[in-house]
Amino acid sequence: MAGARDAALRALIAFRRDGAWPESALKDTLRGMDRREAALATRLCNGVLQNRMLLDHWLSGFVRGKLQPVVRDILRLAAYQLCFLDRIPPSAAVNEAVEQTRRLANQQAARLVNGVLRNLLRAMPLPLPDDLSLRYSHPEPIVRLFLAQFGREETERILQTDNEAPQTVLQVNPLRGNAAALLEELPGAQAHPWLRGCLTVSGPVEQTAAFREGRVYVQDAAAHLAVAVSGIEPGMRVLDCCAAPGGKSFAAALQMQDRGTLYSCDIHPHRLDLIERGAERLGISILETHLQDASQPVPAWRSAMDVVLADVPCSGLGVIRKKPDIRYHEPSAELPALQRAILAQQAEYVRPGGVLLYSTCTILRRENEAVAEDFLRTHPDFVPENAPWPEGSGIAPGAMVTLLPGQHETDGFFICKFRRKP
Numbered sequence: 001m002a003g004a005r006d007a008a009l010r011a012l013i014a015f016r017r018d019g020a021w022p023e024s025a026l027k028d029t030l031r032g033m034d035r036r037e038a039a040l041a042t043r044l045c046n047g048v049l050q051n052r053m054l055l056d057h058w059l060s061g062f063v064r065g066k067l068q069p070v071v072r073d074i075l076r077l078a079a080y081q082l083c084f085l086d087r088i089p090p091s092a093a094v095n096e097a098v099e100q101t102r103r104l105a106n107q108q109a110a111r112l113v114n115g116v117l118r119n120l121l122r123a124m125p126l127p128l129p130d131d132l133s134l135r136y137s138h139p140e141p142i143v144r145l146f147l148a149q150f151g152r153e154e155t156e157r158i159l160q161t162d163n164e165a166p167q168t169v170l171q172v173n174p175l176r177g178n179a180a181a182l183l184e185e186l187p188g189a190q191a192h193p194w195l196r197g198c199l200t201v202s203g204p205v206e207q208t209a210a211f212r213e214g215r216v217y218v219q220d221a222a223a224h225l226a227v228a229v230s231g232i233e234p235g236m237r238v239l240d241c242c243a244a245p246g247g248k249s250f251a252a253a254l255q256m257q258d259r260g261t262l263y264s265c266d267i268h269p270h271r272l273d274l275i276e277r278g279a280e281r282l283g284i285s286i287l288e289t290h291l292q293d294a295s296q297p298v299p300a301w302r303s304a305m306d307v308v309l310a311d312v313p314c315s316g317l318g319v320i321r322k323k324p325d326i327r328y329h330e331p332s333a334e335l336p337a338l339q340r341a342i343l344a345q346q347a348e349y350v351r352p353g354g355v356l357l358y359s360t361c362t363i364l365r366r367e368n369e370a371v372a373e374d375f376l377r378t379h380p381d382f383v384p385e386n387a388p389w390p391e392g393s394g395i396a397p398g399a400m401v402t403l404l405p406g407q408h409e410t411d412g413f414f415i416c417k418f419r420r421k422p
Contacts, residue, residue, distance in 0.1 A: 002096055002099075003033060003037055003041075004033070004037045004038070004040040004041040004044065005041075005044060005077065005096050005100070006029075006100070007026065007029040007030060007033070007037075007038075007041035007045075008026075008040075008041045008042075008044035008045040008048070008077060009073060009074065009077055009100060010025065010029050011025040011026045011029065011041075011045045012045060012048055012049075012073050012076070012077065013070060013073055015049070015325060016069060016073060017069075021323070021325065023323065026041065026042060026045055029041070030042070030204075035203065035204065035207060038204055038207075039203045039204060042204065043085075043165065044077060044080065044081070046165075046324050047080045047084060047085075048076050048077055048080045049324035049325055049328075050137060050162070050163040050324045051080060051083075051084065051137050051163065052076060052137050053133065053134055053137035053138075053139075054128075054129075054134055054135060054136075054137050055075075055076045055079045055080060055083070055137075056072075056076070057129060057134050058079060058083070058120065058126050059072075059075055059076070059079055059116065059120070061123075062116045062119045062120055062123075063075075063116055068105055068109060070104050070105055071101060071105050071109050071112070071113060074097050074100050074101050074104070074105075074113060075097070075113060075116060075117070077097065078093050078094060078096070078097035078113070078117050079117070079120060081093035082094075082117065082120060082121060082124070083120075083124070083126065090121055093117075094114065094117045094118065094121075097113050097114075097117060098110045098113055098114045101113045132147075132152075132155065132156060132159060135159075136156075136159035136160060136162065136163055137163070137327070138159055138162070138320075138327050139327060139328065139330070141330050141331075142317065142327060142330070142331070143155065143159070145317075145331070145364060146158060146159070149363075149364065149365055154404070157406055158363070158404060158405050158406065158412075160406070161321060161405040161406030162320040162321050162324070162327070162405060163321075163324075164321060164406075166321045166322050166411075167200045167201075167202065167409070168200065168201050168202065168203070168204075168205060168218060169192065169198055169199070169200055169218070169219060169220050169221050169224075170182075170186075170189075170198065170199045170200070170201060170205065170216040170217070170218060170219075171197060171198055171216065171217055171218075171219045171224055171247075171250075171251060171254075172197045172198065172199065172215070172216055173214055173215050173216060173217065173254060173282050173283070174197070174254060174257075175254065175258060175282065175283045175284070176213065176214050176215045176282070176283055177210065177213075177215030177216070179191065179197060179199060182199060182210055182215065182216060183199065185209075185210060186199065186201055186205070186208065186210060187201075188201055188202050188203075189201045192221060193392060193409070194221075194390045194391065194392035194393045194394075195221045195224060195225065195228070195390055195393075196390075198221060198224060199216070205218065212281075214281040214282040214283055217247070217250055217278065217281075217282060218247075219247040219248075219250070219251065220319075220322075220410055220411045220413075221408075221409070221410045222318075222361075222403050222408075222410035222411045222412075222413035222415075223247055223248060223251075223311075223359075223361070223411070223413065224247075224251050225389075225390070225393075225410075225413075225415065226248065226309070226311065226357060226359040226413070226415045227248050227251040227252050227255060227309065227357075228251070228255070228390070229357075229387035229388055229389065229415065229417060230252075230307050230309065230355055230357045230417065231307060231355050232252050232255045232256060232306075232307050233255070233256065234256045234257045234259040234260060235256070235259050235260045236256060236260045236261075236306040236307060237260060237261045237304060237305050237306050238252050238256065238260065238261070238262045238263070238305065238306060238307045238308075238309070239262075239263045239265070239301065239305045239307070239308045239309065239346070239349055240252060240262070240263065240264050240265065240309040240311075241265050241292070241294040241308065241309065241310050241342065241346050242265070242266065242294050242310065242311050242312055242313065242342070243264040243265055243266050243275055243289075243309075243311075244266040244268065244271035244272070244274060244275060245271065245274055245275065245278070246264065246274065246275035246278045246279065248309055248311055249262060249264040249275060249279070249287055249309075250278060250279065250282055250284065250287075252307075252309065253279070253282075253284040253286055253287055254282075254284070256286065258283075258284055258285055258286050259286065260286055261286060261288070262286050262287045262288065263288050263290055263301075264279075264287050264288065264289050264290070265289070265290045265291075265292040265294065266289075266291070266292070267291070267292070267293050267294070269291055272289040272290075272291060275287070275289055276289055294310070294312070294342045294345065294346065295338065295341045295342050295345050296345070297345060297348070298349070301348075301349040302348050302349060303348070303349070303350070303351050303352065304349060304351060305349045305350055305351060305354060306351060306354050306355070307350075307354060307355045307356075307357065308346045308347075308349050308350050308354070308355070308356050308357070309357050309359075310342060310343055310346045310356065310357065310358050310359070311359045311360065311361075312338070312339045312342045312343065312358070312359075312360060313335065313338060313339070313342075314335060314339065314360035314361060314362040314367050315331035315332070315335060315362045315364060315367060316361055316362060317331065317362045317363055317364060317412065318360075318361045318362050318363045318403075318405065318411050318412020318413050318414075319361045319411045319412065320405075320412075321405055321411070322411065331362075331364065335367055336366050336367055336370065336371055339360070339367060339371045340371055340374060340375065343356075343358055343371065343375050344375070344378070344379070347375070347379055347382060347418075347420075350382075350420045351420070352420055352421065352422050353419070353420060353421075353422040354419075354420050355385070355417060355418065355419055355420075356382065356417075356418040356419075356420065357415070357416070357417055357418075358371070358372055358375070358414075358415075358416045358417075358418065359413065359414060359415045359416070360413070360414045361411060361412065361413055361414075362412065362414065363402055363404055363405075363412040363413075363414070365402075367414075368400075368402055368414035368416075369400065369402070369414075369416075372384075372400055372416045372418075375418070376418075381420055381421050382418040382419065382420050382421070383418065383419055383421060384398075384399030384400065384416070384417065384418060384419075385399055385417045385418065385419040386398060386399055386417075387399060387400075387401075387415065387417045389401070393408060394407075394408055395408070399416060399417050399418075400414070400415065400416035400417070401414070401415055401416075402414045403415075
């Protein structure tokens with residue numbers, strides 16, 4: 001599995017050096033790999049990012065002096081394999097790390113890597129620190145935010161869940177397939193426990209025929225749920241104001257049975273191209289992309305939409321499990337102001353009697369309930385509306401919900417449904 005280790009290392013180097021999303025860097029290096037190698041490379045890269053602070057804490061006991069950045073990357077990758085993966089022989093992890101160091105650094109550094117890793121092996125099992133930030137590799141500012149909002153017990157459960165391998169949720173495309181056939185076709189596929197038309201699988205699916213042929217697409221249950229409870233029906237006029245990478249637009253189009261009008265907007269042209277390619281793969285014809293800043297007005301859309309989906313820019317702290325690099329970016333305190341501006345602008349497009357669906361992929365109250373409550377105070381023509389949460393989801397009745405990582409087997413997510421008064 002040397003190829004998987006090299007792919008993971010290249011992604012980690014790109015993240016450190018360029019700030020590139022590891023997911024994007026991985027996709028470039030995984031092309032041509034078999035499914036098993038690709039799955040391992042993904043797990044190695046994500047595993048290092050999920051545990052980077054803890055790995056550095058452990059390695060600091062065996063390293064003296066300053067390390068070259070690439071040597072530290074190699075040590076982290078090897079230490080993750082030694083400390084967290086029991087199916088990789090320690091000798092293979094150590095030998096490959098030494099070889100990577102010879103190629104990317106020098107012979108002297110290779111000897112250092114060999115010595116550090118063998119000393120680490122002799123000291124295992126290594127003690128876990130009491131400090132939550134170090135133990136779960138979440139920077140202290142994020143841990144403090146969680147502790148203030150959730151308390152220690154819930155915070156620790158969230159941090160622990162963030163470091164677990166997430167399941168992959170697939171949405172079935174009824175225009176091109178059905179769930180029963182896909183359950184038979186896809187290895188390890190199971191019906192989602194409470195969301196109709198969804199399957200769970202393990203590992204990447206991009207190389208499967210079902211994905212290539214547009215019979216499924218990847219979307220977490222929480223994101224799909226936001227569309228499912230919106231009341232979207234065939235023939236409606238729907239706006240998705242912050243659409244990229246397109247999952248909610250696709251869910252809306254399929255809920256509309258590809259009948260009606262769907263405007264899918266984003267502020268970046270290359271992300272509109274991504275949405276268009278996805279719609280083509282799924283056989284969706286009603287989707288129209290628009291280059292549009294969601295906080296700026298479009299007079300022609302005023303009071304014209306049956307449903308507006310506002311999945312706004314946010315801190316992303318609900319999807320750390322899938323995007324572990326997010327934890328290393330401190331959430332901006334300016335986000336709620338942007339969210340309020342977008343929500344106010346999108347409200348103008350909802351027709352009387354129509355629906356405005358507000359959602360984020362964060363779990364911070366200041367970006368979720370606080371924004372929703374402020375919107376209701378300043379927009380008396382909108383009222384909260386109880387959403388039809390699926391039976392078996394465990395979601396309490398109401399107009400808004402914050403799904404916490406590990407609580408409902410979904411991403412951390414916020415959903416709030418508003419209805420404009422007739």
